[in-house]
Amino acid sequence: MSNLVERALNGEVIAGARLMRLSDDRREGYQVFMKEIWKKTGNAHIIGITGAPGSGKSTLTDQLITKFRSAGKTVGVVAIDPTSPFTGGAILGDRIRMATHSLDEDVFIRSVGTRGNLGGLSVSTMDIVAIMDAMGKDVVIIETVGVGQDEVEIAMVADTCIVVTVPGLGDDIQAIKAGIFEIADIFVVNKSDRDGAERTSNDLKMMLEITPKRDEWTVEVLKTMAEKGEGVDELVERIHIHENFFKENKLKRRKLNERLVHVAYGAVKEKIVKDIFPPEKIHALIEEGNDPYTTVEILWKNIK
Amino acid sequence: MSKIRILMAKPGLDGHDRGVKVMSRALRDAGFEVIYTGLRQTPEAIVATAIQEDVDAIGLSILSGAHATVFPRVLELLKEKGASDISVFGGGVIPEDDIPALYKAGVTRIFTPGTPTDDAVQFINDNIKPKSA
Structure with missing residues (x-):
């Protein structure tokens, strides 16, 4: 086994972080390392969080980290922000909302630019998740870029897919269109102290009633106020139920x-x-x- | 494709983040990946973040007068963690007289108020290379 991979598997953050870099940069020969890493994966529960820009994905992620940590679980986070199509540069700012965890050695947060990929993730995202999984993280959260209607790649890679919306983004027709609303295992109406939260939640529930179930799983609509931590316990509980459902089936x-x-x-x-x-x-x-x-x-x- | 990654951080207690935001934007426009962590970061948090993010450089914006303690502390922690290959530069309200001591401590460059953002971009392009295996 190569030295870098061995160091990463022993928990050395510098080595893990470098492997992520090699994959993200598609550096010559990165596949050699990734072959070794992928063999060690399959243990982490992978949670995807997606939704419109500003819907509160990062704040919700921050709250989830706190809950998982107090339950004794180690956590990895891949936070994706857009890359400029013109300059190739990016400002990756999701960590701002997760600053309280920066000194916790059992939390590994990595910011990633989309670098031209269109599905809401970067091409390297799953390699980075794999590295966190191989390093022994119990839970890995993928926070997608702020998405519109069609960025559904997260559904193909996450075990539990959470779609976050906020009150007042559109009428009930938006909710029956194809795309982002089809991929949720759990819906979250965040900022639920705002006007129209009840309406948004009801529209989603109505839509779900006429949607055929996938794998006999019941998609629930939860309301949260992530900034105040309200509704987050219920969300964590629902994630656990989905995780168990997942294993049993x-x-x-x-x-x-x-x-x-x-x-x-x-x-x-x-x-x-x-x-x-x-x-x-x-x-x-x-x-x-x-x-x-x-x-x-x-x-x-x-x-x- | 390799990209230069830079952590832009604001240590200390002052809340003046206009400068660091303007610089982050300029570096973004120059094609770098900029990780911005927000206000009131401790040196320990900055270094932990820099390592997780595998950045090539850290830019510190200090307007509180704490530069003489913060810069050396960040450099010391990087060394302790085996990450002294990360270059540390900075800017803000830093008196000319204090700059030589910071360079001596290992800071690669200090940009004082009024520096064109292009100078910082030039500095990074000339001095910082994306890390490899």
Whole structure:
């Protein structure tokens, strides 16, 4: 086993943090390390938190960390913020709301930029989760970028998917559209002291009544005021119930495999783009006056 | 693709965060990944965060007069934790007379009020490289 991986598995934060960097940067040869890491995964309960920008995901995450810690569990957090499409830079600020945990050695928080990925996660997210899992974290929370309607990648990788909304974002038609509202294992109406919380909660419940259940799990709508910690105990309780439901129904194994397939597909796409359709070649062919489809055909025919 | 990661932090008790926000934005626009942790951070919290985030540099904004204790403490903690490869620079209200001692303690650069943000970007591009295995 490579030294870096061994150090990370022994709990050395510097080594774990560096492995995350190598994957995030897609540095030459990072796969060698990740192969070793993925073998050690499958123990953590992975919680996804998604929802609109400003809906309170980070504050809720902060509250969940506190609850899990007081129950004696170790926690990893991957907090994702958007990368600028123009400069490639990013301001990663989710930690601001989690500052009380910065000196807790059993909490590992990592901020990640999307770096051009569109599903609400970065391509490296699951590798980073895997590293935290392998380092022995009991719970890993993934906080997605603030999402709109269609960023549903989190549902493919998290064991328990929490969708956070706030009062007044839209009428009941929003709630029956496809996409983000379909992926919740638990709904949270945060900032529930605001006007319209009851209405939002009822709209969601109504929508759920006409939605066929997945795997016989009942999706509940909970109300929280994350800033004051209200409703968080109920949320933690519901997460536990989902975790147990999960284990009893042997869904864990299926989910684990889905996750591996998802990561594999991510790697496939990257490899195809890099080896067959590199952006610079596409640019060059377009500049020569080719249409998009001819461009792809020319590159496809070049495969040896 | 490798990217430079920088932790921007505001240690101490003053609440003047305009400067650190302007700088964070400028560094973002230069293509860096900036981790911003908010106000009133202790040196211990800053160093723990820097290690978890595997940053290449820490930028400290200090307007409270605590620079003579905070900078050396951060450098000391980084050394203690085996992370002295992280470069530490800073800015804020820091008297010219105090700067040589900070450089001697290991601070890589101090930017005083009025410095164009481009100077800081230039400094980082010239001196900081993304870490590797």
